Amino acid sequence: MFLRLSLASAVSLALTTNAIAVDSFNPEISLILDGRYSAFDNESEYELPGFMLGGEAGRGEEGLHLGHNELAISANVDDLFYGKLTTAIADHEGETEVELEEAFIETQALGNGLSIRAGRFFSAIGYLNQQHGHAWDFVDAPLIYRGLFGEQLIDDGVQIGWVAPTDIYLQVGGELLRGERFPAGGASNDGKGASTLFAKIGGDIGVSHAWQLGLSHWRADVENRTSGGHAHEGEAEEVPTFSGDSRVSGIDFVWKWAPRGNASERNFKLQGEYFIRDEDGDVIMDDGSAAPEATSYDGEQKGWYLQAVYQFMPRWRVGLRYDWLEADNKGSDEEVLAEAGLDDEGHTPERVTLMADYSHSEYSRLRLQYAKDDSYEESDDILTLQFVMSLGPHGAHKF
Amino acid sequence: MRLNYRIILLVLAMGLTKSSLAALNVFACEPEWASLAETLGGDRVKVVSATTAYQDPHRIEARPSLIAKVRRADLLVCSGAELEIGWLPMLQRQAGNPKVLRGQPGYFEAADQIERLGIPDSLDRSMGDIHASGNPHVHLDPRRLSTIATALSDRLANLDPTNADYYRKRHDEFSQTWEEALQRWKTRALPLVGARLVVHHQDWEYFFDWLGIIRVGSLEPKPGLPVSSGHIVKLKKRLQQEPPLAIIYTAYQSPRAAKRLSQITGIPAVELPYTVGGAEGVVDLFTLFDETLKRLLEVIP
Structure with a gap:
């Protein structure tokens, strides 16, 4: 009897040890390594006529350089909360900067399809916005993300989402955001200057097709949003600064195909997004003086991209992306608008990007990308070679 | 006449209970667990399988349709041992359904019920995509499957106590035919x-x-x-x-x-x-x- 008991406890001990092995990654620590080589054909300074650039917007660095290295730590806090922190470590002009990309908690046990997220997070607007850079199918963000959000819209605040108890997937939600970072600029309205509304709907068509459609809206009372300044010879630096009302509306869709729903051999993904921004307010050229040059500003900027990625055999994928933007900005002083970079110079930015990547395993990826970039009048050919590697227990990706 | 009324009432009651009881929504990660849940749950469960036999259970997308299904599930039945680690946690986090989170009665892992094989001594990705808690393809040993069936039947009874006897009866039937089949297969x-x-x-x-x-x-x-x-x-x-x-x-x-x-x-x-x-x-x-x-x-x- 004693022997049987001790045997049983030995077995249960062994089982417990296994259970510990599963949880030995708690909290989960995951590391993304990203390195690049870029070659530009055009040496002039990057601009996107009609759009005030901010954030990390730009074509990146030339030559050998580091990309977006990320360290993420996440775990269930307890039975009610989940928490995650992501830091992006990047070099900017020779200095290493650690940026807090995400730091949020999320409820898991509210039930009824409801969840609340609070802290810093990627806003739920659009489709690509919630994906980390390492999960993108191309090296860089679509031009419309660059033009409107400075690559990606990250903010501090609270998000509420609700999934409907229906056969078809339907999620609706909203966010109340601090609005301090680009493109809201300035924590106006006591640090709750921006908000969003979003809805997503999706499902399957047969066993081989899956789709999702999203609608989203972002609005902010912008206070002193600044964009890259420049100095004329012998004069003080002038920083274009916008204050006023800003609204972005977007529609996004993604469609994925895999034969019999089995994506391991071949699969195809088509995705597209369209955004339009309306802004109303004033732009000043802040040079530190009491009476800087100023103009009223009524802006409309819009753009879309469409991209397709095909995995034609295990490990290998090819992709094609097309970007198109247009700005129509008006103001009382066209000259000041032009100085602020808000004159479209009669140019509609466009870009065609080709990509091929190879993944030895699901944790490593090597990518070659070529872009014919007509962001501004002088066309640029950009060639980029990139590696993206993921270490540690890498969490599941969203659809 | 009185008897007739009774019969009518009984039939009505049966009809009512039946429709109100076919209520346990089971989300099976793989077809083998969908089949087992159907066998053990009979008409008291409504089973959907997240995957088919033609899909690689390691590589499934956290599709919107699957989030909608997890949202309404009362019980998830999955292989576990990290087989679904690339998609199931995302579904659970997005669905907003606390009943089916890990550690809850509504979350059943088959691999958790049996002694697993292939537990690695050390974890290193240079050895490939290995699972810390061992090999997750547990359903292909009919002896282990029998243990899993018992545990799943208990779980069904636990979640839906009014039908506990029904589940036990179905399990006994399954168990008996399974044992017979096991002997037959062993000889063959x-x-x-x-x-x-x-x-x-x-x-x-x-x-x-x-x-x-x-x-x-x-x-x-x-x-x-x-x-x-x-x-x-x-x-x-x-x-x-x-x-x-x-x-x-x-x-x-x-x-x-x-x-x-x-x-x-x-x-x-x-x-x-x-x-x-x-x-x-x-x-x-x-x-x-x-x-x-x-x-x-x-x-x-």
Whole structure:
């Protein structure tokens, strides 16, 4: 009897040890390594006529350089909360900067399809916005993300989402955001200057097709949003600064195909997004003086991209992306608008990007990308070679 | 007359309970668990399977349709042991349904109920996509499956106590026929004991453990890595000395590698159903083992 008991406890001990092995990654620590080589054909300074650039917007660095290295730590806090922190470590002009990309908690046990997220997070607007850079199918963000959000819209605040108890997937939600970072600029309205509304709907068509459609809206009372300044010879630096009302509306869709729903051999993904921004307010050229040059500003900027990625055999994928933007900005002083970079110079930015990547395993990826970039009048050919590697227990990706 | 009223009332009550009781929504991660849940739950459960036999359970997208299904589920039945780690946690986090989170009665992991094989001594990705808690393809050993069935039946009774007797009765029936089938399969499979097989992926460990079959090679160079032609050539050299009985692959794996190796070595390549729905006639767990044994016995010279 004693022997049987001790045997049983030995077995249960062994089982417990296994259970510990599963949880030995708690909290989960995951590391993304990203390195690049870029070659530009055009040496002039990057601009996107009609759009005030901010954030990390730009074509990146030339030559050998580091990309977006990320360290993420996440775990269930307890039975009610989940928490995650992501830091992006990047070099900017020779200095290493650690940026807090995400730091949020999320409820898991509210039930009824409801969840609340609070802290810093990627806003739920659009489709690509919630994906980390390492999960993108191309090296860089679509031009419309660059033009409107400075690559990606990250903010501090609270998000509420609700999934409907229906056969078809339907999620609706909203966010109340601090609005301090680009493109809201300035924590106006006591640090709750921006908000969003979003809805997503999706499902399957047969066993081989899956789709999702999203609608989203972002609005902010912008206070002193600044964009890259420049100095004329012998004069003080002038920083274009916008204050006023800003609204972005977007529609996004993604469609994925895999034969019999089995994506391991071949699969195809088509995705597209369209955004339009309306802004109303004033732009000043802040040079530190009491009476800087100023103009009223009524802006409309819009753009879309469409991209397709095909995995034609295990490990290998090819992709094609097309970007198109247009700005129509008006103001009382066209000259000041032009100085602020808000004159479209009669140019509609466009870009065609080709990509091929190879993944030895699901944790490593090597990518070659070529872009014919007509962001501004002088066309640029950009060639980029990139590696993206993921270490540690890498969490599941969203659809 | 009085009796008639009683009968009518009884019929009405039965109708009512039946419709209100067919209420346990079961979300099965793989077809084998959908089949088991249907067998054990009968008409008191409504089962959906997240995947089919033609889909690789390691690589499933956290699709919107699956989020909607998890949202309404009362019970998730999954293999566990990290097989679904690339998609299930995302579904659970997005669905906003606390009933089916890990640690809750509404979350059932088959691998958790049995002694697992292939638990690695150390964890290193250079060894491929290995699972810290061992090999997750647990349903291919009918002895372990029997243990899992008992645990799942208990879980159903626990979640839906009003139907506990119903579940117990169905389990007893299943258990009895399963034991009979097990004896039958064991006798039939005698010629396979000690056989040597090449696999595509290491999803047959529990089946081999049951029958004493020896795995002599894998088409994948490392678990989870795509097949490469260099590895096939190496494998061919290694197998020349003592050719194995067959090269086996499943419905969700590309047959190309197995057929290529078969061509250059003359060793037969055999497609096995792997799970319910993986071949014609494989409609439940019984026919799964019937068909698997039939196809393997056919290649014995």
